Amino acid sequence: MNQNEKNNPPVIWWLRRDLRLTDNDALRAAVRDGRQAIPVFIMDPALLQAKAPLRQQFLFGGLRRLDEDLRLLGSRLILRQGNPAEQLAHLLAETGASAIYAEEDYSPYARRRDAEVVARLPLRLVQGLTVFHPAALTKADNHPYVVFTPFSKAWKSLPFSFTTTGSPHPNLFAATTGLESLPLPEMRPPADFPPGEAEARRRLDRFLGGAVFEYAEGRNRLDQPGTSELSPYLRFGMLSIRAALTAALQALQRADADDRRSVETWINELIWRDFYHSILYHFPGVLKEGFQTGLRGIAWREAPADLQVWQHGETGYPVVDACMRQLAETGWMHNRGRMIAASFLAKDLLINWQEGERWFMRCLVDGEPAANNGGWQWTAGVGTDAAPYFRIFNPLLQGKKFDPEGRFVRRWLPELAHVPLTYIHNPWMMPPDVQSECGVKIGTDYPAPIVDHAIVKERVLNAYKKT
DNA sequence: TGAAATGTTGGGGCG
DNA sequence: ACGCCCCAACATTTC
Numbered sequence: 001m002n003q004n005e006k007n008n009p010p011v012i013w014w015l016r017r018d019l020r021l022t023d024n025d026a027l028r029a030a031v032r033d034g035r036q037a038i039p040v041f042i043m044d045p046a047l048l049q050a051k052a053p054l055r056q057q058f059l060f061g062g063l064r065r066l067d068e069d070l071r072l073l074g075s076r077l078i079l080r081q082g083n084p085a086e087q088l089a090h091l092l093a094e095t096g097a098s099a100i101y102a103e104e105d106y107s108p109y110a111r112r113r114d115a116e117v118v119a120r121l122p123l124r125l126v127q128g129l130t131v132f133h134p135a136a137l138t139k140a141d142n143h144p145y146v147v148f149t150p151f152s153k154a155w156k157s158l159p160f161s162f163t164t165t166g167s168p169h170p171n172l173f174a175a176t177t178g179l180e181s182l183p184l185p186e187m188r189p190p191a192d193f194p195p196g197e198a199e200a201r202r203r204l205d206r207f208l209g210g211a212v213f214e215y216a217e218g219r220n221r222l223d224q225p226g227t228s229e230l231s232p233y234l235r236f237g238m239l240s241i242r243a244a245l246t247a248a249l250q251a252l253q254r255a256d257a258d259d260r261r262s263v264e265t266w267i268n269e270l271i272w273r274d275f276y277h278s279i280l281y282h283f284p285g286v287l288k289e290g291f292q293t294g295l296r297g298i299a300w301r302e303a304p305a306d307l308q309v310w311q312h313g314e315t316g317y318p319v320v321d322a323c324m325r326q327l328a329e330t331g332w333m334h335n336r337g338r339m340i341a342a343s344f345l346a347k348d349l350l351i352n353w354q355e356g357e358r359w360f361m362r363c364l365v366d367g368e369p370a371a372n373n374g375g376w377q378w379t380a381g382v383g384t385d386a387a388p389y390f391r392i393f394n395p396l397l398q399g400k401k402f403d404p405e406g407r408f409v410r411r412w413l414p415e416l417a418h419v420p421l422t423y424i425h426n427p428w429m430m431p432p433d434v435q436s437e438c439g440v441k442i443g444t445d446y447p448a449p450i451v452d453h454a455i456v457k458e459r460v461l462n463a464y465k466k467t
Numbered sequence: 468t469g470a471a472a473t474g475t476t477g478g479g480g481c482g
Numbered sequence: 483a484c485g486c487c488c489c490a491a492c493a494t495t496t497c
Contacts, residue, residue: 220468339468378468390497391469398469457470461497 010174018237030101036174054331061189065196075173134281144282200233231366276374290382316449319399322412331365343393353380399425
């Protein structure tokens with residue numbers, strides 16, 4: 001231990017879902033007043049048990065990238081495994097660190113975990129997961145907002161100023177020689193999402209350099225890259241939400257009137273993210289049941305075979321199946337697709353939305369309890385500010401509207417590659433001679449529809465009305 | 468961040 | 483020139 005460290009004990013910088021060196025307020029707070037930080041990640045069996053292979057690989061890749069970045073600064077990532085409170089206690093003893101700094105996480109599990117650590121150890125939580133702390137936004141009567149529009153108005157009225165920070169200076173990190181660290185796990189990150197801060201920044205720059213100005217329309221197109229595809233990076237904090245917002249506000253400055261609407265639409269999506277974090281913070285029970293008390297008695301169908309058909313993209317509705325196969329293969333699904341697929345499970349199949357929530361959490365690289373739960377509750381019509389129960393997506397119309405050339409469907413359902421455009425979203429209508437011409441026998445090469453939308457629409461309306 | 472049914476309007480063909 | 487009808491396009495209502 002050198003002289004400097006003797007006089008000024010280091011601190012632990014505990015990374016959880018803020019895997020970045022730039023624009024990180026937890027790191028900034030940790031190294032204030034000349035303290036040096038020891039970067040630590042703890043593999044928590046309680047989290048890693050959750051079966052989500054692609055997301056886990058993305059996380060592992062992120063740890064590796066972070067370790068590489070730290071090594072360029074003469075430091076490294078210390079990796080431990082086990083109960084966080086126990087591991088941190090060990091680390092404090094080993095290093096003589098005076099405190100632990102971490103970015104605050106608002107999920108129920110994270111809050112229980114952090115409360116346990118706070119009770120035993122000097123843990124300082126720093127806000128940064130969302131633009132504003134969920135507790136900073138409440139109505140005049142002190143109750144949390146449960147409707148998006150008033151929430152967003154209040155959100156926009158709060159002062160936002162944020163100084164972006166570049167790559168940190170090497171001397172911010174304490175020596176880690178002699179500290180034990182597990183070997184970084186092998187990684188096979190999802191092909192479409194190379195992990196790491198640098199990639200996140202590239203994507204942000206690319207998106208804000210072009211697509212964001214078409215976002216109002218482009219975001220709905222399944223067949224075009226109109227979205228930012230930043231969700232996995234925001235999920236693990238490889239990109240800070242405030243850096244994203246700052247960059248968006250800059251794009252707003254250089255946009256003309258028409259483009260401005262598009263940038264604002266994207267910023268609105270960032271507000272939805274804050275909104276759902278806030279809902280989960282104030283109403284942790286939403287992970288167990290629907291927010292609307294009046295809709296908790298819906299008679300969902302117990303239909304494991306149908307659930308599997310949906311999961312594997314074999315419903316016979318091309319746009320639904322394409323979405324589900326994209327999810328299984330890439331770990332990502334277009335937001336429009338998420339609504340279409342979710343509506344199909346909850347409304348057409350009348351299967352409990354929580355089954356879908358669970359499946360998405362297993363598959364999604366960006367899988368995150370607050371946003372995933374919020375999205376599912378919205379679609380099922382059981383959440384805060386939810387879609388009215390009678391708002392039922394028609395997969396055929398959604399397909400025609402948002403994949404007008406059928407390119408998205410053909411991409412993910414190669415068996416339909418030669419189906420003429422007229423039938424691409426309703427192949428079951430193809431006359432037998434057309435089926436043989438394009439080499440698809442419905443019911444053999446591609447499934448016949450699992451349900452008749454027109455019929456099950458009445459079924460779901462009745463099920464919701466009866467509660 | 469629906470869909471479908473119903474209502475309204477207005478242009479153009481035609482007697 | 484005029485009224486009538488058709489019907490697309492758009493608006494409104496309802497679930």
